[in-house]
Amino acid sequence: xxxxxxxxxxxxxxxxxxxxxxxxxxxxxxxxxxxxxxxxxxxxxxxxxxxxxxxxxxxxxxxxxxxxxxxxxxxxxxxxxxxxxxxxxxxxxxxxxxxxxxxxxxxxxxxxxxxxxxxxxxxxxxxxxxxxxxxxxxxxxxxxxxxxxxxxxxxxxxxxxxxxxxxxxxxxxxxxxxxxxxxxxxxxxxxxxxxxxxxxxxxxxxxxxxxxxxxxxxxxxxxxxxxxxxxxxxxxxxxxxxxxxxxxxxxxxxxxxxxxxxxxxxxxxxxxxxxxxxxxxxxxxxxxxxxxxxxxxxxxxxxxxxxxxxxxxxxxxxxxxxxxxxxxxxxxxxxxxxxxxxxxxxxxxxxxxxxxxxxxxxxxxxxxxxxxxxxxxxxxxxxxxxxxxxxxxxxxxxxxxxxxxxxxxxxxxxxxxxxxxxxxxxxxxxxxxxxxxxxxxxxxxxxxxxxxxxxxxxxxxxxxxxxxxxxxxxxxxxxxxxxxxxxxxxxxxxxxxxxxxxxxxxxxxxxxxxxxxxxxxxxxxxxxxxxxxxxxxxxxxxxxxxxxxxxxxxxxxxxxxxxxxxxxxxxxxxx
Numbered sequence: 001x002x003x004x005x006x007x008x009x010x011x012x013x014x015x016x017x018x019x020x021x022x023x024x025x026x027x028x029x030x031x032x033x034x035x036x037x038x039x040x041x042x043x044x045x046x047x048x049x050x051x052x053x054x055x056x057x058x059x060x061x062x063x064x065x066x067x068x069x070x071x072x073x074x075x076x077x078x079x080x081x082x083x084x085x086x087x088x089x090x091x092x093x094x095x096x097x098x099x100x101x102x103x104x105x106x107x108x109x110x111x112x113x114x115x116x117x118x119x120x121x122x123x124x125x126x127x128x129x130x131x132x133x134x135x136x137x138x139x140x141x142x143x144x145x146x147x148x149x150x151x152x153x154x155x156x157x158x159x160x161x162x163x164x165x166x167x168x169x170x171x172x173x174x175x176x177x178x179x180x181x182x183x184x185x186x187x188x189x190x191x192x193x194x195x196x197x198x199x200x201x202x203x204x205x206x207x208x209x210x211x212x213x214x215x216x217x218x219x220x221x222x223x224x225x226x227x228x229x230x231x232x233x234x235x236x237x238x239x240x241x242x243x244x245x246x247x248x249x250x251x252x253x254x255x256x257x258x259x260x261x262x263x264x265x266x267x268x269x270x271x272x273x274x275x276x277x278x279x280x281x282x283x284x285x286x287x288x289x290x291x292x293x294x295x296x297x298x299x300x301x302x303x304x305x306x307x308x309x310x311x312x313x314x315x316x317x318x319x320x321x322x323x324x325x326x327x328x329x330x331x332x333x334x335x336x337x338x339x340x341x342x343x344x345x346x347x348x349x350x351x352x353x354x355x356x357x358x359x360x361x362x363x364x365x366x367x368x369x370x371x372x373x374x375x376x377x378x379x380x381x382x383x384x385x386x387x388x389x390x391x392x393x394x395x396x397x398x399x400x401x402x403x404x405x406x407x408x409x410x411x412x413x414x415x416x417x418x419x420x421x422x423x424x425x426x427x428x429x430x431x432x433x434x435x436x437x438x439x440x441x442x443x444x445x446x447x448x449x450x451x452x453x454x455x456x457x458x459x460x461x462x463x464x465x466x467x468x469x470x471x472x473x474x475x476x477x478x479x480x481x482x483x484x485x486x487x488x489x490x491x492x493x494x495x496x497x498x499x500x501x502x503x504x505x506x507x508x509x510x511x512x513x514x515x516x517x518x519x520x521x522x523x524x525x526x527x528x529x530x531x532x533x534x535x536x537x538x539x540x541x542x543x544x545x546x547x548x549x550x551x552x553x554x555x556x557x558x559x560x561x562x563x564x565x566x567x568x569x570x571x572x573x574x575x
Contacts, residue, residue: 001303001304001307001308002307002311002345004345005303005307005311005345005348005349008345008346008349009300009303009349011261012261012264012265012349012353013296013300015261015265016265016268016269016272017272019265019269020268020269020272020273020275020276021273021276023182023269023270023272023273023276024272024273024274024275024276024277024279024280024288025276025277025280026181026182026273027146027182027270027273027274027276027277028276028277028280028281030150030174030177030178030181030182031150031153031154031277031281032281033054033169033173035177039177039181040054042180043173043176043177043180046176046180047172047173047176050172050176052170052172052173053170054170054172054173054176055170056170057167057168057169057170058167058168058169058170058171059166059167059168059520060151060166060167060168060516060517060519060520060521060523061166061516061517061520063151063168063169063170063171063516063520064512064513064516064517066171066172067144067147067148067171067512067516068509068513070140070144070171070175071111071112071140071141071144071509074111074137074140075107075108075111076107077133078103078106078107078110078111078133078134078137079103079104079106079107081128081129081132081133082097082098082102082103082106082107082125082129082133083097083098083100083103084097085097085098085125085126085128085129088126088128088129089128090126090127090128090131090203091126091127091128092126092127092203092204092205092206092224093122093123093126093205093206093223095123095124095125095126098119098124098125101493101494101497101498102118102119102124102492102497104497104498104501105118105496105497105498105500105501105504106118106119106134108501108504108505109241109483109501109504110133110134110137110138110141110239110241111137111140111141112141112481112504112505112507112508112509113141113142113144113145113237113238113239113358113390113391113393113481113508114240114360114477114478114481114482114483114504114507114508115138115234115239115240115241115360115483116360116477116478116483116485116500116504117241117242117245117247117483118491118492118496118497118500119245119492120244120245121241121242121243121244121245122223122225122243122244122245123223123245127203127225127226130225130226130230130243131226131229131230134230134241135229135230135233138230138233138234138237138239138241139179139183139184139187139233139237140175140179141237141239142178142183142233142236142237142238142239142270142390142391142392143174143175143178143179143183144175144392144512145238145390145391145392145393146174146178146182146270146274146391146392147169147171147174147175147178147392148392148393148396148512148515148516148519149274149278149392149393149395149396150169150174150178150392151168151169151174151515151516151519152168152395152396152399152515152516152518152519152522153277153278153281153282153395154168154169154281154519154523155168155422155518155519155520155521155522155523156281156282156419156420156421156422156522157281157282157283158522158523158524158527159526159527160422160523160524160525160526160527165523165524166520166521166523166524167520167523168516168519168520168523182270183233183236183237186232186236186269187229187232187233187236188232190231190232190235190236190262190266191228191229191231191232192228193259193262194228194231194232194259194262195228197255197256197258197259198251198252198255198256198259199227199228199231199252199253199254199255199259200224200225200227200228200252201226201227201228201229202224202225202226203224203225203226204224204225205224206221206222206223206224207221207222207224208220208221208222209222223244223252225243226243227243227244227252227253230243231243231248231253231254231263232266234361235263235266235267235359235361236266236267236269236270236391237270237391238267238270238271238357238358238359238389238390238391238394239359239360239361239483240354240359240360240361240362240482240483240484241360241483242361247361247362247363248260248263248350248361248362248363249339249362249363249364251341254363256341257341257342257346260342260346260350260363263350263361264349264350264353267353267354267357267359267361268353268357268388270391270392271295271357271388271389271390271391271394271395272292272295272388274391274392274394274395275288275289275291275292275295275395276288276292278291278395278399279291282420284420284538286538287420287537287538289538290537290538290539290542290543290546291395291398291399291402291546293543294398294543294546294547294550295386295387295388295389295394295398297543297547298356298383298387298547298550298551299352299356299387299388302352302356302376302379302380302387303348303349303352305372305376306348306351306352306369306372306373306376306377307344307345307348307349309348309369309370309372309373309376310333310334310344310347310348310369310370310373311333311334311344312333312334312370313333313334313370314334314336314370314573315573315574316573334368334369334370334373336365336368337364337365337366337367337368337369338363338364338365338368339363339364342363342364346363347363347364348373350362350363350364351364351366351369351373351376351377352376352377352380354377354482354484355376355377355378355380355381355482355484356380356385356387356388356389357385357387357388357389357390357394358381358385358389358390358393358394358480358481358482358483359390359482359483359484360477360482360483360484361484362484365487366473366484366485366486366487367470367485367486367487367488370570370573371466371469371566371567371569371570371573372566372570374469374473374486374566375469375562375565375566375567375570377473377484378469378472378473378476378562378566379555379558379562381476381477381480381482382440382443382476382480382554382555382557382558383550383551383554383555384397384401384436384439384480384550384554385397385480385481385482386398386401386550386554390481393481393511396515397435397511398546398550400432400435400436400515400518401436401546401549401550401553401554402419402537402546403417403419403424403428403432403518404429404432404436404549404553405542405545405546405548405549406418406419406424406535406537407424407429407432408545408549409535409545410424410535413533413535415533415535417535418528418534418535419537420527420537421527421528421529421530422522422525422527422528423525423528427521428518428521428522431514431515431517431518431521432514432518434510434514435511435514435515435518436553436554438479438506438507438510438511438514439479439480439507439511440557440558442475442478442479442503442506442507443472443475443476443479443480443503443558443561444475444557444558444561446475446478446479446499446500446503447471447472447475447561449499450471450474450475450495450496450499451468451471453495455493455494455495455496456471456495456496456499458490458493458495459489459490459491459493459495459496460488460489460490461488461489461490462488464569465564465565465566465568465569465572466488466565466569467488467489468564468565469486469565469566469569470486470488470489471489472561472562472565473485473486473489474486474489474491474496474500475499475500475503476558478500478503478504478507479503479504479506479507480507481504481507481508
């Protein structure tokens with residue numbers, strides 16, 4: 001880690017903390033369901049049209065069914081929009097219908113907050129599809145994740161007096177309030193800022209220009225479009241799907257170093273704010289600080305691995321006798337696949353941010369990272385996307401591990417485990433086990449199918465350990481709803497579109513349902529008073545226990561697979 005890398009990391013974390021605190025206070029108001037009367041007046045017409053009463057709290061099962069139905073309808077709508085876009089307006093490039101398998105994959109991807117992109121946005125999607133389909137789902141998928149986090153927080157906060165057995169809130173009210181009062185205003189402000197930096201926002205036809213070098217006959221075609229509006233919610237909602245194929249490496253999406261810094265802060269803003277909201281609603285701010293501290297420690301450790309790995313460069317260049325060229329063009333490190341506008345420090349930090357936070361936006365080619373540098377984003381995803389994680393999903397994923405940690409501690413001292421005054425018993429542990437094991441099963445089983453099937457092996461561009469890493473990364477990204485990729489894998493095929501689409505759907509909703517069941521179970525339990533035997537869950541000891549649980553349980557499943565991929569590749573490269 002160079003001095004500039006430490007400085008960038010410190011600036012990023014300091015700005016994040018300052019901005020996340022007020023966001024957390026506001027999120028706590030929405031989660032508590034005691035919103036100001038003026039907000040209720042604005043919301044009232046929306047609830048009347050929808051035919052719902054926000055004050056009527058739902059049982060966890062009804063909450064889950066409403067959530068699943070809403071997202072299923074969204075997936076069907078996005079699929080239909082892609083298939084019909086050739087006959088719809090706002091299609092300046094005259095794009096035709098998207099193929100059925102690609103449309104299925106993209107619909108599931110954006111509904112599940114994964115935003116895996118097997119297509120080039122500027123050459124595949126019309127303006128209408130980008131705005132009405134993809135950008136709208138960026139809002140709704142983000143709101144869905146936050147709503148589930150709200151439900152789990154309420155499960156801990158409920159007193160369990162028998163009057164609200166299994167009630168976790170109103171899904172329609174949560175979805176409306178999160179979208180209306182959090183995602184839309186923040187996205188508007190961020191979009192205006194991006195425009196001020198040079199991000200485009202228009203409905204112009206694609207432009208043909210003559211390049212300075214004049215190497216392209218007839219000039220080069222530059223895609224236009226409403227980019228800034230989609231870019232803002234892409235980051236705030238930890239979605240990651242870019243308007244352009246190059247994603248945030250494209251200067252029309254991410255023009256300056258300042259816009260790049262704000263994009264990284266936007267990715268972590270709501271996940272960090274939810275930690276503060278959790279502490280406030282639970283009645284103990286220290287609980288939120290403990291969760292945030294565990295996330296931050298693991299994130300900083302990841303940055304401390306990925307940055308030096310990229311700064312070390314590629315030893316094969318030295319073997320070719322190009323050390324001087326290596327130093328001059330790459331700045332003493334691995335600049336392959338990185339934007340010269342951002343360099344190694346910002347690229348490494350961005351890669352850690354986007355894979356820690358279930359975002360998937362990129363400013364560099366992760367496939368071109370060194371073996372250890374590429375392994376860090378893979379590991380951050382395989383931990384379950386709990387190191388800040390996606391909006392909502394990061395917090396409820398970390399709270400799952402927190403309950404597992406207190407259960408392990410309870411076994412050590414022979415005491416029934418408690419977390420925030422709620423006993424963690426057999427039912428909760430079964431549901432916790434399901435929620436934790438869903439994604440490893442999807443990743444490892446999916447990788448095994450892909451490396452055995454002929455259609456799976458056909459997509460590998462790089463044979464050997466790196467080719468295996470490309471498949472492992474793709475399944476890790478899909479099942480954990482991240483969306484980034486080792487782009488050497490040709491994944492826009494019927495085989496991979498189907499396999500990854502299934503992994504994305506189950507990786508999202510097969511985790512959400514057990515989490516909501518846990519929320520309902522906790523809501524029905526009485527809160528126990530703190531005694532001398534209660535394990536403190538807000539100090540350094542618990543933070544260390546939580547980190548150990550995440551690393552041991554979250555990562556142990558993947559160690560053999562990592563050994564076959566990036567570890568072998570690293571040993572061969574540096575032999």
